[in-house]
Amino acid sequence: MKYIEKLRNSGLRPTKQRLQICEVLFDTEKTFHFTINDLANKIKKQLNNKISLATIYNTVHAFEKKGYLKQIPINSNQTYFDTNVSDHHHFYDLKEEKLIDLENSDVGPINILKKINGKKIKSVEVLVKLED
Amino acid sequence: MKYIEKLRNSGLRPTKQRLQICEVLFDTEKTFHFTINDLANKIKKQLNNKISLATIYNTVHAFEKKGYLKQIPINSNQTYFDTNVSDHHHFYDLKEEKLIDLENSDVGPINILKKINGKKIKSVEVLVKLED
DNA sequence: ACACTTTTTTAGAACCATTATAAAGTAGAT
DNA sequence: ATCTACTTTATAATGGTTCTAAAAAAGTGT
Ligand SMILES: [Mn+2]
Ligand SMILES: [Mn+2]
Ligand SMILES: [Zn+2]
Ligand SMILES: [Zn+2]
Numbered sequence: 586m587k588y589i590e591k592l593r594n595s596g597l598r599p600t601k602q603r604l605q606i607c608e609v610l611f612d613t614e615k616t617f618h619f620t621i622n623d624l625a626n627k628i629k630k631q632l633n634n635k636i637s638l639a640t641i642y643n644t645v646h647a648f649e650k651k652g653y654l655k656q657i658p659i660n661s662n663q664t665y666f667d668t669n670v671s672d673h674h675h676f677y678d679l680k681e682e683k684l685i686d687l688e689n690s691d692v693g694p695i696n697i698l699k700k701i702n703g704k705k706i707k708s709v710e711v712l713v714k715l716e717d
Numbered sequence: 718m719k720y721i722e723k724l725r726n727s728g729l730r731p732t733k734q735r736l737q738i739c740e741v742l743f744d745t746e747k748t749f750h751f752t753i754n755d756l757a758n759k760i761k762k763q764l765n766n767k768i769s770l771a772t773i774y775n776t777v778h779a780f781e782k783k784g785y786l787k788q789i790p791i792n793s794n795q796t797y798f799d800t801n802v803s804d805h806h807h808f809y810d811l812k813e814e815k816l817i818d819l820e821n822s823d824v825g826p827i828n829i830l831k832k833i834n835g836k837k838i839k840s841v842e843v844l845v846k847l848e849d
Numbered sequence: 850a851c852a853c854t855t856t857t858t859t860a861g862a863a864c865c866a867t868t869a870t871a872a873a874g875t876a877g878a879t
Numbered sequence: 880a881t882c883t884a885c886t887t888t889a890t891a892a893t894g895g896t897t898c899t900a901a902a903a904a905a906g907t908g909t
Contacts, residue, residue: 597885598875598876598877598884598885598886599876600875600876600885600886600887601875602886602887603886620866621866621867622866636887636888637887637888637889638867638888638889639868639869639887639888639889639890640886640887640888642866642867642868643886643887656792657792658790658791658792658844659790659792660788660789660790660791660796662865662866662895662896663866663867664792664866664867676831676833676836678833678836679839685833687829687831688831690830691829691830691831692827692828692829692830693825693826693827693828693830694825695824695825695827695843696824696825697819697823697824697845698822698823698824698825699808699819699820699823701808701810701817701847703849704808704810704847704848704849705847705848705849706845706846706847707811707846707847707848708845708846709843709844709845709846710843710844710845710846711827711841711842711843711844712790712841712842712843712844713829713838713840713841713842714838714839714840714841714842715833715836715837715838715839716836716837716839717835717836717837729856729857730855730856730857730904730905730906731905732856732857732858732904732905733904734857734858735857752895753895753896754895768858768859769858769859769860770859770860770896771858771859771860771861771897771898772857772858772859774895774896774897775857775858794866794867794894794895795894795895795896796895796896
């Protein structure tokens with residue numbers, strides 16, 4: 586299993602549940618955006634065994650903390666995550682309620698001119714809302 | 718009252734509660750960011766009478782719909798609103814959990830190169846996360 | 850002022866995503 | 880095999896937000 590190493594190196598024990606969640610999240614060609622609910626459904630469909638919701642939450646948060654997932658800042662009652670952890674931006678289609686990746690190259694360089702004393706920039710994220 | 722007209726023109730009846738919320742929100746020199754909970758506390762402190770939480774929610778949503786308030790896209794369990802409805806951006810201080818305005822002039826011009834068929838851009842919002 | 854309609858406020862219930870709990874299970878070390 | 884720390888799990892609790900439906904207030908016409 587290719588994820589055993591990855592988990593071990595992160596100080597996470599490679600349990601059956603974590604490995605299966607890795608498969609669902611990272612064994613795809615393309616990266617994708619999801620909510621916990623999306624992920625739970627995907628797991629139910631792809632896997633024959635059940636993983637408790639608490640474990641899904643725990644695992645997603647553990648992976649996020651290790652940098653294998655990113656949270657996307659957006660106003661929604663559910664939290665959105667991204668398997669694309671590269672530095673990039675998003676369209677948000679208001680009608681469809683869907684996120685679309687916007688690569689850094691699709692956005693001109695962003696230069697933050699204002700400085701805040703004693704603070705440094707950790708990330709710069711652009712959200713472009715779309716309407717019809 | 719200067720807000721009576723404003724509310725009438727928006728098709729909102731100028732009730733005592735709405736006028737009082739207007740005072741708390743718009744009678745200040747500076748614009749500010751708030752959650753519903755912040756606003757409820759502010760109302761409790763500034764006003765002698767009580768406004769029910771349901772009315773605060775209703776009013777904030779009504780004002781947002783009319784464009785007198787903006788929702789700020791951010792990952793939090795609470796929804797953040799802004800009395801600054803101009804086109805602008807935000808710093809988010811992760812340690813202090815505070816938002817700071819970032820005027821358009823503090824950010825270089827943003828050019829979204831990618832186009833989505835049949836959709837047009839409604840807004841472009843930048844969130845700059847700050848750490849120590 | 851009064852009657853009538855529509856909108857608004859309100860307390861409280863309901864909703865529901867997320868987090869906490871604590872007991873049972875598992876992984877890794879010795 | 881034993882021990883210990885970590886993990887999973889079902890379930891309860893939490894808490895922001897929305898819903899409900901009855902009372903109050905606002906607007907309209909007379
Ligand atoms: Mn979360
Ligand atoms: Mn809201
Ligand atoms: Zn993305
Ligand atoms: Zn602002």
